[in-house]
Amino acid sequence: MKLHRALPLVPTFLLLLFGAGLAGAQLATPPAGDYIYEGGGGSLQVKPNGRFNITTVGSNAHMCTLDGTIARGKAKIDDTGCVVSFTLKGGNVEVATNGSDDCRQSCGMRASFEGTFIKPTPACADKAVAATRKAFKRQYDAKDYTAALATLAPVLGDCGKTLDWISTGRIRNDLALTQFKLGDRAACLKTLEPLAEDAARTDQGVKDNYPPADADDILPVVRATRTNLKLCRG
Secondary structure, three states: OOOOOOOOOHHHHHHHHHHHHHEEEEEEEOOOEEEEOOOEEEEEEOOOOHHHHEEEEEEHHHHEEEEEEEEEOEEEOOOOOOOOOEEEOEEEEEEEEEEHHHHHHOOOOOOOOOOEEEEOHHHHHHHHHHHHHHHHHHHHOOOOOHHHHHHHHHHHHOOOOOOOOHHHHHHHHHHHHHHHHHHHHHHHHHHHHHHHHHHHOOOOHHHOOOOHHHHHHHHHHHHHHHHHHHHHHO
């Protein structure tokens, strides 16, 4: 008599989680709209007919630009072997490729378009953030620092995943200076903490630590941070 080894039972809750994962991620044409590359370094625009375009910016200002038409969650790029896939995960879109070297033709050496594109909340869309920063400046210039802080702080708190690193640094400096004006030096220092390491470097040290284009972008932020740290440290 041949004995058969029993297969281990899979708990029901694991099957449910597995099924939920499949339901939450599917290859499909994303809903029409604008999506922001996680980290703020680019965008994905999808039109109702499935046409799309992607622009991303990588290190040292290298870029990716590509467009095409999505059909059943995939897009073949021109007459190349590059196939781009679009997977829906919640309200976001995961973009990947089939690994073809032809996909690199759309990008500079230090750039990539693969990754997560986030559907921003209305307050975190690019135009909304720009409008919020203008409102903050009006309030700050009018010396209404309490209102200015309340206006700008949610951008840093709620939009962190879709802000680019330079905008994040500028906003941190704006918030820190406002906190200083309100007499809250501890909050000012805490806001600037993520920028303190770069601020401790000399200008040449910053240039040595970043590719040339990135160093040019970050230096004004670093210089403002040095000034604001001095103020908040008293």
